[in-house]
Each structure stands twice: as structure tokens, then as C-alpha cells.
Amino acid sequence: MAKITEVVDMEKQGGVAVIMINNPPVNALSVGVRKGMVDGMKAAGGDDSVKAVVIACGGRTFIAGADITEFGKAPQEPGLDVAFDLIENSAKPVIAAMHGTALGGGLETAMVCHYRVSTPSAKFGQPEVNLGLIPGAGGTQRLPRIVGVQKAIDLCAGGGQIGVEEALKEGLIDEMIEGDLVAGAVAFAKKVIAEGRPLRKIRDRNEKIEAAKGKAEIFAEARKAYGKSKRGFEAPQANIDAVEAAVNQSFEDGIKKERELFMKLMTGSQSAAQRHVFFAERECAKIPDVPADTPQLPVNKVGIIGAGTMGGGIAMNCANVGIPVKIMEVNQQLLDKGLGVCRRNYENTASRGRITMDDVEKRMSLIKGTLTLDDFADVDMVIEAVYENMDLKKEIFAKLDKICKPGAILGSNTSGLNINEIASATSRPESVIGLHFFSPANVMRLLEVVRGEKTAKNVIATSMAFGRRIQKIPALVGVCQGFVGNRMLRQRGRETQKMILEGALPQQIDKVIFDFGFAMGPFAMSDLSGLDIGWKRGESKGETLRDRLCEAGRLGQKTNAGYYDYQPGSRTPIPSPLVEKMIKDYAAEKNIPQRAITDDEILEKSLYPMINEGAQILEEGIAIRPSDIDVIWIYGYNWPIYRGGPMFYADLVGLKKIYDKMLEFQAREGDIWKPSALLEKLAKEGKGFKDFRR
Template structure:
């Protein structure tokens, strides 16, 4: 064996050179890895005893992509195209032996090899689109030449990881093998290639699959049309499509130049910066400064849930999906039966879409124990309360639970805004109490706010975070305050949206501005979807708000066919002249004069107070990092990932601009816009939220 460099070695096995990359954790294409591959290929080519080369990786995976920490930094070592050229132009066959994942630059390296052997468990993909980028090393030019235009379009715009058997069907992989025999089978395949004098097949020279699409722009037009909703707001999917078009219509080298130019444009743009920022933020959110890996994890084998309504049932599904036995408690048989029926119906709908099987449904439902007796929770390791959002009700539940739950059990509340410490005080073991704020629908939404009480024990916190990971959530640890992080900031936007419609903007004006910004829907459309009558009681209604007036008119949202908007039988929304008149009349009664409100003002008054509140949250230590706030907003509230999150967005537009705008609005509209002290300090110091550690 010859050591090429610290991450690469070369061995020769009866005429086959095996070039092994060993750069944990994922063999990313760092400068060292690139240099090692280049030197190893050159050495193997120069050795007359070598007839073929196998490129393989140690550890859990083949090359899983570029080293994105190098993005935006001066280049060091050989470039990836230089390494690829050495492989592609080698006078001896080069075979990629793929296990784990061949992603991004890893797949682009495999594509310049003359043949590809893959373990059946391997996956291949070009996920750069998820970082606001496109494959910048020939991926968009070579992929359609080997798998065809339609499959290439789907792969580069979705970032999908394609299982090896499917990759083999596409022609991307030449031989499938078992994980344990990958090295031996790749060497045997290399010898077969030599013995049969197979050609040094270069993907760049293949033409038949792109020729079929040449002169057919309708293929691309239809793909754009079919995916317009999925791609809305994002730059990278369109750039990827244009590169595939270039692969079809241009000579290979010209297509490469087009791809490179578009890659650089995306790399230097705000969207990719935001998406790369979010990539790291979503990993850093799991790091808890005062809770180390030596903090003991509590055993959780049995889960109890109190409440079988929409939220309780959705929470139960998360644990059933992960294989946890769940006991779910309700106060009436009717409510319990309805909750169980809803869980089954949700699973059946998922099965109809082909995502799970009938056997999966029965396996999960068999783990569910419905009961009317809270005493059945005595053996649960974790109990989650999901009852009505009322402090007295929750305290009563926790008082009873304290007498039933076994010592060491985690007692969690799903409250979205109430004081977790007050709830914990209803027990004799506040150290066991934590907030687990799931977002609705709980079986769909990825975010989980883990709310740390003043007395919550560290093992309870660490266990809760690890459980979140096991049930497929992304968790952010936050502190106790009204609304925690997400809803506390949302309240700022909701307040301004309501004020704006009384000053002259209409609900659909506000919604349009926020939709165009990148949110899936605006606040008024969201209210209609959720139901305007949530928490509303007719007997207590006093016509003191627009919402109350609309509820009194039985305009309660989509479910009644009318809310802020009018709806047709398919729930398509139309601006409502009735609501417009209600708003005018209500504003007039308050002595307000209608004025023209610009789109810029709508955006600033909805977004900047959220940023300001985020600064206060950081100032108070209720979030660990600014990036945690951004993770919460991207996953829980539909903040467009291509804008990074509210705190990153503030850094992008400039904190000095945010501060100046808040001060201007404070003069006009009062204390709601008073800037946070942290924001003022950061501007004075010339720093950003991203500079906070």
C-alpha cells in the first residue's frame, strides 16, 4: 500500500489499482481529498502493472459532496474539474465503487469514471438545489446524457436521493452488488472490463438520450408548469432547468461554461447564502451549551398522551410512527372514539398516496391503547398533556398526573403560550416538567419547541431533544415567556396586520405582500383556514374586533364558506366586498380615516417588529442563538428558506436600516415599535445577529 496523503492511499491487487479515500465523516471533496485523488490516478496511470483503477471510499459512505465550508473562500489545491479531467481522460478504465451516498460533487466524480458499481443500499443524487445552487462540476451536463432529460430534471430540481436499484434502471449504475462484497466485486468488474477490452466510456460523449429532447422546448415548458407551485420564489430550480436545456441544445464544452456561469451567479446571490446558512443553523440547533453528551438519557419506552383531539391525535401519530406504544386518554367515549377514528383515517389517507402500506397502518394502530382512565398512564415514561389551552385546566391535569405518574417519568405540556413554570408548580416534581410545543398538524409539521422551565432537569431536556430527533422533528430549545419564541414573534405580525386593515390596507393587500415575500399564505388567509371562531364564544362576543363581528355574522372561515374572504365550493378565495364594507364601517366608528398604504409599509410593519421581538428574545436569553430563531420560523411558520429566517434577513438588509425604520414608525405609531436594546447595541458596534455567540 502507498500512502498518497493523509486521506488517500493506493494499493495494487493483481493489476487493479484501488484508490481509497478515507476522510471522515463523509469523505467530502476537500482540498486534501481532491489532491489525493489526482495524485493517486496519476500514479496508477504511470504504473505499467496497473490495467484498471477502482475509486472507493472507507467509512460509511462514498463521497457525499463538496466541502461547503470552502465556498466563498480562495481556492486551494487542485480544482474539482482538474481532478475530473484526470479521471475521465485516463488511458485505463476507472470504476467508481459506491456505497452509502454519492451526492453532489461525489456523484459528479462518479459520472466522470468510465463505469460505476454500487452497493444495493447506496443512493445517488445532486442535492445542490437545497443549498440554492446547481451542480457546478458538470452534473447538469452529464446526468441527462446518461439518465435522460426528464429524470435529470427531476433529480436536479428536487435534490432527490435515488436508491441504487432505481439508479441502475436509469443507466446511472452499471452493476449492483452487496455492501460486504463491494470492493471485491468492483475489482472483479474492473478485470472483466479489461479482459473484454470494453471502451473507456465517457458520459460526456453520450448523445442518444438528449437527442430525443432536442428541438422540443415543450418538455421544459411542461416541467416548469407542473412544478410552478413547488418552485415559487426559488431561483435555483430555474437555473438548474436552464442548465439541462443547455445540455440538450449546446455542445458539451459550451454547456459546461453555461453551467459554471450560472453556478457562480447563484453562489454569489442572497438565496444561496441564506440556504447555506440555514443548512448549518439546522445542525447547530441541536447543540446545547450547558448540556453535554455526558448528561444521562432517561429511558422512554412507553408514551402517554392526555387528549385525543386534533393536537393529541397528531402527537400520538409521531410516536406510533417511530414504534413507541402509546396510551391516549380522553374524558368521554365519544371524544376518544372520534380521536382514534381520525388517527386511522389519517393513516389510510397516507396509504392511498402510497407512502405506507395497509400492514403499516395495522402495525401502528396496534401500538395505540385508547382509555378513559388517566390511571392507565402509571407505567408511562413520558406523558404529554394536549388539553384545552387554559391554565386552570392544565394545572388540574398536572396535579392529577403528579399523583399517578411513576417516579422518573417526564411530564410534558403541549401549551403554545402558557407559563410552563406555573404548570410545573402544580406538581411536587417541577424538575420533571418540560414544554413540548408541537405545531399543528402535529403529525405533519417538523418543528418542536422544547421549552425549558426554571427547574427542568438537564436529563429531561436532553432526553426530550433526542426523542424529537427519533420522531423526525427538528427541535429548538427555548425559555419560558408568553408565546415562547415563535408565537411571541408572530403576535407582532398579527397586531400590525390588524392595524393596517383599519388604516386603509385590505386583508388581501396584506396577504398578497407576505405571499410575494415567500410565505405560503398571509395572516388573514391563515385565519380563515384555522377558523375565526377559535376561542370565540358568542355569549361573550361584544363586536369589539373585526374577528368578533365576522364571527357574529357566521363568517368563520373556510369551513363556513366565508371569513375575511368569500369561498366557492372548492374553497377558492375571493376578496369579499362585504368584509371590505365591514372594515370601512368599523374603522369609521373608531374615527379612523382611510389612507393608501404602500406595499413597502405593509412589509416593514409586518416583518420588522418580528425582528425586533427576536432581538428582545435574545436579550432575555429565551433563545440560545439567533440562528435557532430562524430554524423555528422556517420550520414552524413557513418563513421562506431562501431568505434564511427573520434574523438572517435582518442581517442581509442591514441592522442599521431596520433600526432606522423602527424609530421612524415609533414616532408615527408609538411604543409598539420601540427598538430593542440589543438591536441598538449591535448597530452601534457595527455587528450583526450572526456575530452573536
Template sequence: MSEVVTYSREGNVGVITVNYPPVNALSHAVRSGLIAALEQGQEDSEAKVLLLVCEGRTFIAGADIREFGKPMQKPGLAELVETYENSEKPLVAAIHGTALGGGLEMALGCHYRVALNSAKIGLPEVKLGLLPGAGGTQRLPRLTGAQKALEIITSGEFVGAKDALALGILDVVDDGEDVKAAGLAYAQQIADEGKPVRRVRDLKDKIASDKGSDVFDQFRAVLQKKARGQFSPFKCVDAIEAAFNLPFAEGMKRERELFTECMDSPQRAGQIHSFFAEREVSKVKGLSKDTPVRDVNSVGIIGAGTMGGGIAMNFANVGIPVIIVEMKQEALDKGLGIIRKNYENSAKKGRLTQQQVEDRIALITGSLSYDDFKSVDLVIEAVFENMAVKKEIFAKLDAICKPGTILASNTSTLDIDEIGSATRRPEDVVGMHFFSPANVMKLLENVRGSKTSDEVKATVMAVAKKIKKVGVLVGNCHGFVGNRMLHRRGAEAMTLVNEGATPQQVDKVLTDLGYPMGQFAMSDLAGIDVGYRIREERRNAGEQVAPSWMDKLAEQNRLGQKTMAGVYKYEEGSRNPVPDAEVERIIEGFRKEQDISSREITDQEILERCMYVMVNEAAKILEEGIADRALDIDVVWIYGYGFPAYRGGPMFWADQVGLDVILAAVEKYHADVGGEQWKPADLLKQLVADGKKFGDL
């Protein structure tokens, strides 16, 4: 008998217990132990019903990530699930915590399922570029019907216990906290009532009702927009459809074929890299696990605009009270009103109850005085990008805030050290760069200054986790990691348009790569005035910043979506960018002013110049220690800028393209186009010379 799986009996219920911390993952030892325990339960003449339950904080939470990429030793997961489903005695799965992936597939192989009210279930394989490969696509639709199975499997999102009960995935939900007690009670009920073995594979009602419907074609049409460019979601649909068109055994065979196709797809490698990179990024180089973390039980925010309001919502969402300070009552009232509207919209969509709306709003207090920050643990400044204004604010905070308060700036580009120089406590000053909309975007780019203390670094990384963000700690330079690379791409995109491309051609190349929107549509979303202010700030600082036709748009109050016109025009109630002949005239006029001759530009040149310039800049970022690892850059771009996770991030993508290919192109553009941006990074040259990749660093 395996040490991680044991068999015992309580009355006439045989209990199979998994105890494999931390998440009872389906390792080879667990799989073997489950087979042995089931055999013991079958042979136990006193056991009328068998119960599968887990110790610790969760039910089986999926595959063992330590076995990823390795051939699966027998018994395989599909074989294990089938063996449990074939049990001659009724089998009950008792679920607490999460039953995910193979864990849920195991539960579906059991004949009955009970769960604590706090439990969640799901099949998240699609997020790794895969599909459920142990019968999940064949069994789940037999319980839920086609539509819900399609939604659950192609999204990979979790389903709460009450919803899972309503969908027919669970048989009972228990409001208690003792999963074993809940499982034993339900198993005893099954024994007392003499309920028979009920195999999910034999259920036919939901299959019969949806067979021959057009639900699959309709769902594929929806996916064309939601999962554009992705491979595995469409394979999930194919597998689920097989459950309705083929006998169970043939459906299982089809699922395995489609699973293999996903395994062989380069997208699977990209998504698995993204999966591990997100977990690895929290381990900060040079920062001990024992570094003290300060308590953050109250937060002050300066600025009630779009960004400040969104930041406030992050903290209120996790129960942390927030004080927002504005200069004028009108601006404060407007900002608080938008926060309420955002929460009310979530309630209308069923994501929050009205009581939750009121509870969160009650945690957000408005003020016109910095004096109300005297006792907060963290202050985040979220005003526009102007160094003089920020330094004035931080000098005030230094005088008002208690010792130990972390003073953070939401700046997207400016020097954290210079901001900190306005205080007597630069060790407490740090960048916390949220991405817009701040209450939605997952990335939090934490920026360390040269004097930022390890304690503050550790605290802001812990805060990121607390407010459910993906935190990445980066170094201090203009634009940090994300915007420094973005500025290179943006400048190259502008130059391409100057030379003859159209904004929509550039944007299409980027969206075809998998970005949710292109460079110019993104500028419209963020606001053309944002980039304009940054350029003006740099000009005021004495930098040579080239003139731009985008400046002309800002000067004409074409600020993007918020004014219904920017690079594109927008119709009332729509965010879809529409090419605008007026912008074409502005661009053509700019070309004449600058004496630029227009030429034909290929999509391949756009791809190379927009993407390779980013890779070259990223190599310089790594050289300078602004980012510690290539994966940090990948995570910043996946969660902050919409780089497709299935491509693994820009550094992983570059490794797949081939660094020798990219270096050759960079050298060519350095010769043809010139400029510091095309000077090949020493690190890029070294990696190519050594036959290595960014992933080898």
C-alpha cells in the first residue's frame, strides 16, 4: 500500500484517503496508491460503499507539475479513472478546496459526488494549451449538456459548488467544514438506500437532447473572437462534440487523438512556459524568503481619476480600507461616482451581490486633505506624469506620513530615485505601476529604486499577491521594463507609418500575431494625451524627441476613445476602431512637412521592426539588470500588454523564432535604418555566438 494513499473502513464505508501535500497532485505514487486502495476496498466484504477523500487543504488539485513534460508511467490517468468508474461498489468522491483537471476527472469517474460549499471545480487544461485527456470532455457534457461543458472546458475557469450542484456535476453540497464527515454521511445514505452504481459514461439524457444541434458551430463562431489564434480551445470543442456523435469508447479515443495534437502544438510549450513563469516571478533574485514584510492594513491614494479609482477598487475588493485624496470636491465626487458605477455594473452582471457592492464602497473614503494619510500604511500617488508635481507630492507625504509608511508612485516612466530624493526616507519609496484599467489588468510592475529597502520590496510583492495581481519586481530606468520596450515598438510603428504604412496595417500585423489590439488602437484606449505628455516631459528635460503626427492629434483634441476620435474614430457605444480619412490627411501632411517619401511596406517588415526592436531592447534590459530574468519580461508583457500567453512571452517567442535570425535582422536594420534602437545588444550577440537562448540564462 502506498504511503500517500491509505485504505480504512468506518462502519460499512470503505475510505480511500489521499495525503500527498501540498495539493494531493496525481503523481505516479498517488495513481498507483489509488489503484491499490481500490482493490483493497473491493475485496473488503464489510464495505458496502467506497469513499474517496483527501487530507490537507484540498481535494486532488490536478496533475503533479513535477512530472510535466515527462512520459506518464503506468497507470495513466485515463486508465485510473476508468478503473474507478468500473468499481462494482458505489464510489463517492468527497470534495473540498479545489478539484481541478485530473482531480475533477477522478471525481467524474466516481459514481456520486459531494462537496463542501466552499469547494470549486474546473478543467483548466486549456490554459496550458491542452484539453482534458482522461475523459473530461466525454463525461462532463453527460452531466451538464453541451453548452455548459463548452463554457467550462474552453474557459478553464473554476465553478463554485452551488453552481456545480445546479449544473448536475455535484449531487450534494454540504454547508459544514468537515469534508470527511460530509462524505461519510452521504456514503452512508447511499448504503442505507441501496443506491446502485451510477456511471457517468452511461448517462444519455443530456447527450440525446443536444445531439444534432448547431450549438457547436455557434460556439466556434464565438470562439473565433474570444480565442482568436489559439489552438486548444477549438480542439476542446471538437472533443466535446465527439461525446455527442460517437459511442463513449470511440469518444475517448477521439479525445486522446486531439489531446496528442495539442501536446504536439508549439502553443502548448508557450502556455506551459507562461504557467511556470507566473509562479517563478514571485521569487525575487537576491531577496531572502525571510525578509520581513510590513503590515498593510490601510491605504491612501492620491488622485480619483481612472487610475486612482481603479487602484482603490483593488484594495476594497480584498477588505482593505482606502482613503482617496483629490484637490477639488468636484473631481473627488466624480471619481467616487465612477467607482460606484463600476461596482453596480458588476452587480448587474451577477458578479457581485448588492450587499458586496455596498460593503466595498463603504471601505473607500474621499478626502481633500493629505492630513488624512497620517496613519495609513501605504500611499500610492496616481497623478499625471510630471516630475515636478510628483516631487512636490512626495515632499508633503514625507512630512505627514508616519514612519514606516511605504510611499509609492504609480508612474509609468519616471525616475523613482529622483522622486524619492524629495523625501528624507528614500528607502521607503518604490514604484507600483498599475496597468489600465487598474481594477481589471493583472500586472503590477513594482519598481525598486537604488535605495529602496529589501523590506519594502518584499512588502509590495506581498501586496500584489494580496490584491490578486501578478507582481514583477524590476529596476529603475525610463519606462522600466514594459514601457521601455513599448516605447521602442511605438517609435518603430510611428516610423513605419511615416515611411508609408497605414496605422491599420501596422495594427493588423500585431493582432495577427495574437495581441488583443495593435499599437495605435492601444494608444487610443490609453489616451493620446498620455504619450503626448510623456514626450513633452522629455522635451522639457532637454531630450531630443522627434516630432510626431500623433502630437498633431493631441493638439486637435483627438485623444482617442474618450473623445470618440484619435488615430481612429469611434461610433457611439462602440469601441471598434474605424479608419479615418482625416487622420490619413494629417499623416500625409506630416510626411510632406518632414520631406518623407512614401513607399510600399510589407507585413513581414512591420513584424520584424516592431517585434525585433523589442527583443533587442529586452536584451539590453537584461544586460543592465533592470530585469533579472527573461521570464520576468515575458510575464510583464503577457499580463500588462496582452502578449499572447500561447506564444510564451516575447523572450520565449524570440527563442522559438531563433536568436540568430533576429540578430541578423537587427544588424540589417542597424545598417539600413540606423539609430540606437537597432544597435545590437551585446547579450544578443553573445547568446548567438554561444548557441544559447534567453531561456538558458
């Protein structure tokens, strides 16, 4: 095997040159790989004994995409186009031999080859859209020429993958190889030579795109569908534009259009945001004083206390990955009810074809009910999810301290109570940690892992790893009221409540937040969660607007009335004239002057206090990095990914602009708008949160 570059080797097997890429972990198309392909193709071209070339990869996958660490940096020669020209225009047949995942630039490499073979388990796709991009090396032009227009749109704009069966059917691969892939690919190459098969170039094939020529409606429909399912995202639309160009323009012009669209996205804010989130998610796993090799505790059995809204969902998360769970309730009826909800959720998933009925039974068999905490003597981790009440939680933790084995992790799903105080009810505060799931717990990806003053490092490391094992995105935070997410949310809540009393309507505010990219605005959200969380009928004295709505029986969607009206059985909010009147009456009673509030002011007053609180949270060391706060908002509160999270967004707006606006509001409305010291410092230095270092 001759070395061409650090990451590419070449070897001759009979008359076939095998260019072997070895660039772990995923054989990304880094400069070394590109140079290896260029030099390898040149060497093969100049060697008369070589009759065909196979391009294959070592390790766990064929080329899985571009090297995204090179994005945004000065381009390094040779470019991918140089390698692609040599492959596509080679006078000797080139065969791609694929295993693992041939994605993005990997699939584009395969599509400039004359033939493609793969292992039975290989997967293929163009996932660039997930980073706010389109394929930039001909993918949008070649793919429709092999798999047809609709499938190409689905793959490019949807970002999904297909397997070998479909790839064979569509003609994306020519042969499936059982057994040794490289040996099979070499045998295939010899067959191509022996039979004198032509040097097929996908770029010259038009039969699969012919029928869609001039049919603007195909693309209009796709734009509409993706406009709905990927509302606000630019990249799916650009992918559709590029495929349309493949159909209606020459290959050369289509490539030009693809490049134009690619560059526009690459230099725009959405892709920057999506790439930021990609890295932020990985960064979030790193904890400066808890190294990656910190020894972990075993988590083979989990105990959950409370089978309510959260407990049931948390139990499902464990069962989904095969962890046995015991779930405890105060009586059989509530236990049956909680287990019934888990079963119904699973059955719904099965009815949509996402799991089998067999899976439902298997998962349910892992969730066992109990009515006594004594059954938790052998569990490795407890997650308490009872009512949000400090006395109750302390009573439970004191009991757990007596019952659980030494070393068991004692977790609480509290939304905001002080973990240190809960830990103080035990003789082992080092084992106590917050495990804050988000509702619905079986769906939302975020897990805020709350580190108490005395929580041990191995308990933190184990909890973070447990979070990943149950397919969540864990973010480590410190103890404070509401932790990171809810603490920031409260700021938005305060201002949006104030604004409806000053003259904005719930529907105006919700529309601004919806148009920004959230799934719903704060008032629709309140109706969904229930206005009566933390409200007690006997104690309510009509002091707040919320009190009055609850007293009037307007508890949210569950009573078909909250800030909005709802038709029975429908979740569509309908603006309520009655609520408008209640708001106006309340404001008049409290002498709150009325004024017109612009959409710009609504957005600023919704987001800037959150950003300021985020800065305060960083200053206090409650969050490790600004990007962790972004991850929390994206995966816990559906902040639109294409806006990168609140701290990324703040940098985009400019901290100076936000700071100045806060000062303007402070002068008008008082010190609630006082900028945090960190925001002030960064703004005055002309810096962003991206420059924040501890």
C-alpha cells in the first residue's frame, strides 16, 4: 500500500487501483483527502497497467461529508472540483465502494464516479440542509438525474437518508456487495473492464428529469409543503430552487446556480446559526472541572417517584433504551392511571408505524409500578417527580437516604427549587443532583442537570452520560431560582404581561413571537400548560389578570377558554372579545395608561430582558458558556434553530444595540431594565458573547 498523503493510500490489485481514504472518524473531505484523491487519480491515469479505479474508505464509513471545521476559513487547494473533474473525466472507469453513511460531499463524490457499489447496510443522503446549506459540489444537479425530481427534493430539502434497497431501485447504486467490500468492488471493476462497459457520467443523463421540465407546479407544491414543515428555514427552499435549476437549465448553468445559492446560504445568518448549534451541542458535554475520563457509576436500574405528567414520560425515556424502571405512586388508582398514559403514548407511536406492538410490550414490561419506596433499596438512580413542594421533597429525600444503597444517585426533577436545600435533608448531599426534564418529558430533548454545592464529580459525570444514554441533550447548570431556562423565561413573561396591560393584545404578542420562529407565543403557551399552575381557588383574590381569568373558569385549553377561546376538541386559539374586555377593565382599574405598541417593541421587550438575564447567569457562573444557554433554549423551549439561541442572536443584533435599548427602557420604566455588568462590559468593548471567557 503506497501512501499518497497522510490520509490517503493507493494499492494496485490486478489492473485495478484502489484509492483508500483513512481520515477518522468519518473520512471527512479535508484538504488531505482532496489532495489524496487528486494525486491518486493522476497516478492511476498515468499508469498503463491500471485499467480501472476503486475509491473506498477505511474505518466505519465512506466519506460522510465535508470537513465542517474548514467552513468559513480561507479555502485550501486543491478544491473538491479539481478532484471531481479528474474522476468524472477519467479515461478509465472509476467505481465508488461505499459502506456506513455516504452523506453530503461523500455522496457527491460517489456521483462523479462512473459506477457505485455498496455494502447491504450503507445509507445515502444529502443532509446539508440540516446545517442551513445546500449540497455545494453538484449534489443538487446530479441527484435528480439519477433518482428523479421528487426523491431528490425529499433528500436535499428534507435531509433524510435512504438505504440500499431504495438506492438499488432508483439506480443510485449499481450493485450490492455481500462480504468484503473492496474485493467485491475490484471484482465489479474487472467486470466493467471485461465487458467494455461505457464511462457513464450522471451529468449527461436527462431521462429522469425530462418529464418535470417547465412544470413549475411541482416545485411550487414542494415549496409550500416545506414552507409549512420547515417554517422560517431558508435552506429547504434553496434546495428546491437548485433542483428546479437542474431540471430547467443546462448542467453548467445548474452548477452555477447551485454555487450561487450555496454561497448565499454559507455567508448568511441562518447557516451560521445552525452550524453554531451543531458545535454548541457538542461543546455542552464538556465540563471544565469534570474531565471526560471521570469514573462513572453504574446505572442499571432506575426508580421514579410520582407517575404524573413528568414521572411517566421520564419512565418511558428509560424503557426506550432498555433501562428497567420502578415507578412509585401514592395509591393504586394513580399508579394505574400513570402507567395507562405510558401505554397509550406507546400505542400511539406504534399506530404511526414508528415502533411495533412488540416494542410496546417490551418497553411496558420494563416499567414496574410500586406503592412503597422500600422497593428502591436496589436502584442505582432515583428521579423524584412529585408536586413542586419543598417540604414534600425534603420528606421524600430523607426517606430515600435511609432506604437507598450507598452511592445511589438521588435526582430531583424540580423545576426550580433549591437543590442544596433538598440535599440537606439527606446525610449524603454529594449524591444529590437536579435532573430537570421538560414537558412532554418523552419528547423534549433537553435535560438541565443541576449541580448542587456538594454534588460529587462522578455523580455529575454519570448524570450527563445517563442523559445522553436516554437520548437527551444534557446541559449542566448551577442552583438558582428557575435554573437557566425558566429563569430567563420569567423575564419574557414579566414583560409580555405588562405589555397586554398597556395596550397590546395577546394575539398581537403571540404573532410577533410566532413570526420570530417559536412554535407559539407566550399566551397560547399559557393556555396549553394551564393558567392554574400554582394558582389556588380558595386563596385567589382577583389581584392579577391571571387570578381573574382562573376565577372565571378560564384555565386554558382544558376548559376551552383561557387567554383565547377554543372550539371543543380544537387547539386553535380564537381571539376572545371577553378577555379583551377583562384586560381593558383591569388596566382601567389600575390606572395603567394605554398606548399603541409596535411589533418591534414587542420583540425587543420579549427578547432583550432574556438576553440580559442570560448575561447575568453567565456572570454568576450558573451556566458554563453562552452556547450552553443557546442549547437550553433550542432544545427546551423550541427557540428557532435558524436563529441559533438567544446568546447567538444577541451577537447578531449587536450587544451595543441591545445595551442602548435597555438604557432607553431603563430611563422610561425604571431599574428593572438595568443592564447586567457583563452586558455593559461586552457592549462597551464592542464585543459579543462569543468573546466571553471565564
